[in-house]
Amino acid sequence: MRKINRAGEGHSPAPAGRKVNVSNSRRESQLGPKRGREPKEPKEPREKGRHPILRFIGRTIATLICLGIMAGSLVAVGAVYYVVQATANDGDLLDLDNIELSQSSVVMATDPDTGAQVEYATLRSSNSHRVWADLEQIPTNLQYAFICTEDKDFYNEPGVNFKRTIGAMVNEYLLPIYSSKQGASTLEQQLIKNLTDDKSASGIEGALRKLREIYRALCLSRSYSKETILEAYLNTISFTGTIQGVQTAANEYFNKDVSQLTLWECATIASITKNPTNYNPYTNPENLINRRNFLMYNMWQQGVISEEDYRNAAAQPLVLAEEENTKKNSSVTSYFTDALFTELVQDIMDKENISESEAQKLLYTGGFTVESTVNTKVQSAMENLMLNTDDAYFPAGWHEEEVTSISDDDVQVMNEDGTPKTRTGDDGTVYYYRNVRTQAAMVTLDYDGNVIAIVGGLGEKNKSLSLNRAYSVTRQTGSTIKPIGAYALGVEYGLVNWSTMLNNSPLYQKQDMVIRDEDYCRKNGLMGLSDKQLRAYPNAWRSWPRNYGGNYGDNSDVPLWNGLARSLNTIAVRVGDLVGASNIFNFVYNTLQLNTLDPVNDVGLAQMVMGSQTHGVTPTALAAAFQIFYDGQYTTPHLYTRVLDRDGNIYLENNSTSYQALTPDTAYVMNRLLKNVLYSSVGTAGGRYPNSNGMEAFGKTGTASDEKDLWFVGGTPYYVTAVWWGYDAPYDMTKTLGKQQAKTRTCVMAWKALMEQVQADLPYKAFPTSAGVVERRYCTQSGLLAGGSCPSTAVGYYRADDLPGTCNYSHAAAPAAAAPAETAAPEQAVIPADTGNQDTD
Known part of the structure; x- marks a missing residue:
């Protein structure tokens, strides 16, 4: 074993070979040890002397670099903190999977020829108009028309083009290296602007906005596919006016679905977004053509289209969809669309328990599809008739009307010296004068309660959501209430029949002291007396009712059919008295849903038989009431059947109710009675039935007191229509038109003309009969x-x-x-x- 010699221990034998003395240098071993002298400590090498100024500059630069690195780090940390905080609430805004953009709602109609659903109108606010399109619907040429010009590296970049961004920032904030301001936004960045409306453009705010935008674009690119981003972008870009999204643009400019666009049409749409004013297709078509051709050139140069495609498309002229007065997407909505909008808003308020303004916003921006009841042919025919060109149907009857203010639409009365005609009241109120003419309204339903056409005024409509006299204005009914109340219930209850003989004389005689003579009382200061006090004045009473023209009848017995055909008040009141005013009111108010009648003040024979109600009813409600003379069934009038949300789910279904208001037997008897109004020589509209392939018709005229409201409600086997004519502020029409012009026949002839037009190509149809009704000869x-x-x-x-x-x-x-x-x-x-x-x- 190898032995390791540690300090203080004995030395092991030296190994064989060369011995190296590690304690001294080679030189020291040669000279031998120096005794009595310590070795010197080596000196630190001396630097070469430097100039003090250069040394200072160097140290300063080094310090600045360190400070710059530190500051840059702080700025970077601050920037990251800022963008994280500034975009903390972006979760919903940039959620492209569940993007909730403002989308216009679309009104659909059933094509009367094919039965297919076609677009009739859009419900949009003044701010935007958008209809969503999936990427699969959008032609490839349209996709690349944007990509090749706006962001040619779209599919390869991470949401930001850093090279173009740095160049744009240098040009903007440091050194103007380009002659004009440079754009560096990718499609992701442009989409973010559209979604967040974060568009600060200059100075510090512009730099911070760009920082937020870059961060958001990077996050968007990491979270979604390029296809999802492109689809969202193409549905959010803005065009001229309120048009947003390529689907709406295709419809507005070319009257096409986006999927049907040609190459040059794709390039045209993509060109407008650069500058919607400068490239407006209607006002600057030449600029647009040049821009369009430039886009297609880019597409050719980048290999998206061939040279032949480019040259053929560039040679195409700019042909836009014709702008017609009846174009369905006109910015001015029809009276039907206005009424539909009102009905939908109310139903949304009820469903969501929200305010009217909130419901309107939801309808404008919710992207709903509304299946409406409009018949486009009948609506168009009615609109043309109600233009009333050269007063063809409804005489004007101009007269001066006193008002407290004048609007831009008013025809103001001026003095000879050119100053406004005015009057100052005792309380200091200044009154102005305007010239007004008669107005009219017309509405047509089928017998399922579908409102198929509606026009609420005469002349050209120049405002959306303008006054709709056919849908939202109530007027006294005059005699049109007689058949739906007294006569129908009289037959239904078995109180009267076709030939019941009734005396043509007042129900109440003067000597009965039942009906006051208001004119006499007013002239003699008796208005404040009670009925008991007034009995001391025999001349303060009058017989009631009078017939049209002021006569009290001839005291002869008249069969019921004749009294109805002639609209004799004396006969109708006797029938009403048999039925009972309260029974009539309950029927028309509850069963026929004439709920604008006054439950307190309208329960009387004058109101329920003569038609002198507190407020009256709308033409739409009155036409719906006359449905019962088809087969006895009543259906609530409605303007839509269903509303679908943007995902195709049912959001609303119309809440109309349908039920048997009269027995079919009574309905058919009444149908035959009302036929006499048109076909009998004594009828108030005798001989004025429409000539429609031999089809029959029924109807009823009506005149409110002093000819302030004139009516006709008529039915054919296909349609029931109400026509109203009068002044917006009730006024005696005989004072402007005379007794020979202020007649209900004006309303009858307008209805007759409409029916002859819209029924000209319809197959013959008869009213339904009833097995429980028989024809018999009577004495x-x-x-x-x-x-x-x-x-x-x-x-x-x-x-x-x-x-x-x-x-x-x-x-x-x-x-x-x-x-x-x-x-x-x-x-x-x-x-x-x-x-x-x-x-x-």
Whole structure:
């Protein structure tokens, strides 16, 4: 074993071979040890002398470098801390898997020819209009039109192009090495601007924004595929006006789905985003063509398209979709779209328990698909008719109206010297004057409650969500309420029938002291007296009701059908009195959903039979009430069937209700009674039925007091339509148009023209009949079923379970005063002469 010699121990024998003295240098071994002298400590080598200034500069530079490194480290740490804090809430904004961008809602309509769903309108705010498109729908040429020009290294970079970014920053903040400001944003960075609206552009704010943007772009690129990023980018870019996203741009500029775009159309769309004003296709088409061709050149140079494709596409002219007045995506929405919007907002408020403004925002930005009830052909025909060119259907009847303020749309009345005509009230209020004309409204439904067309005013519509007189304005109904209340319930309850004889005279006579004479009381200062006090004044009372024109009837017995056809108030009130005003109110208010009527003040014969309600009803509600004269069924009027969310799930279904309001028997009898309004020589609209391939029609005219509101509601086997005509502020139309022009026939003729147009190509259709209704001959003098001795008979329609008795009168023994009528035989002896030229309601 090898022995290790440690200090203090004996020495082992020296190994064989050369002996090396490790304690001294070679030189020392030669000279031998020096005795009595310690070896000197080696001296530190001396530096060469340096100039003091240079030494100072060197030390300063070294110090500055160290400080710079330290400062840079602090800045880097601060920058990281800043961007982390500044982007802490980006989770939802940059969640591309569940991106919740503002998307316009789309209104769909059923094509009346093909039955296919087609886009009718968009519901969008004034800020944006976007419809989402998946990347698979977007043509490759459109994708690369953006990539080749905006970010050619898109598929290879990590979300940021550092070379271009550094160059842009040097140019911006240190040394202007380029002649113009340089853009360095990748598609990721541009997407971040679109999603966050973080667009500070200059100075310190611009630098911080760029820092946030770079960090966000790096995070976005790490979290999502390039395809997901590109899809989001193409759906968020902005074009002219409120257009956002390539799907909307394709529809607006070329009236196409994005998937159908050609190469030059793709390049055109990609060109606009550079500068939507400078490259606006409508105002700067030449600039746009040059930019378009430059984009396609880039695509060719980068190998995306061939030279032949480039040259063929560059030779194409710029052809945009025609801008028509009826274009479905016009910025001014139709009256139908306005009414639909109102209905949807209310239903969303109810569903989400949110405010009106919140519901509107959700509808504008939620990307819903609304399946509407509009019939585009009928809507277009109605819109054209209601343009009322040259007052073709509705006379203007201009008159001055006093108001407290004037709007831009008003026709202000001026004095001869050019100053506004005004009046100052006793309280200091200044009144102005404007010229106003008559207005009108029209709405058409089918018998399933679908509103298929609606127009709420005359002339060209120039504002979205403008006053919709057909949907949201209530007016007194006049005589149009008679059939849906008194007459329908009278037949339903078995109180009257087709030929029930009723006396054409006031229900209340003056001497009964039931109805006040308001004019007399006002003139003589008696308005404040109670009914008991007023009985001391016999002339303070009047007979009631009067018929149209002011007469009180001739005290003759008139069959029910005749009183309805002529719209005799005296006959209708007698029927209403049999039924009861409260029963009528409950039926029209609850069953027919005329819920704008006043439950306190409208429960009376004047309101429920004569139509002088507190507020009245809308044309839409009134048209829906007349549905019951088809088969007895009532369905709540509605403008949509379903609403789908952006994922295709059902979000809303219309909450309309449908039920049997009248028995089919009563409905058919009433249908036949109302046919006389149009087809009988004594009807208030006699002879004015539409000529539609032999199809029948029914209807009812209506006039409110002093001709302030004129109505017609008409039905065909396909449609039921309400037409209203009057002034926005109720005014006696005879004062401007005269008694011969202010007639309900104006409304009738507008309806007739519309029906003849929209039903021209429809196959023949008949109203449904009822097995429980029979035709029978009746005696025109007694109203009973005709007996063998009845000299004059006619045919009527009756419920089989409620037939009148058989006439067994001895007509020859009738009183002498009645002999002429009884022996005359022709029906004209008891039926008044033709009043086809007059309104008798």
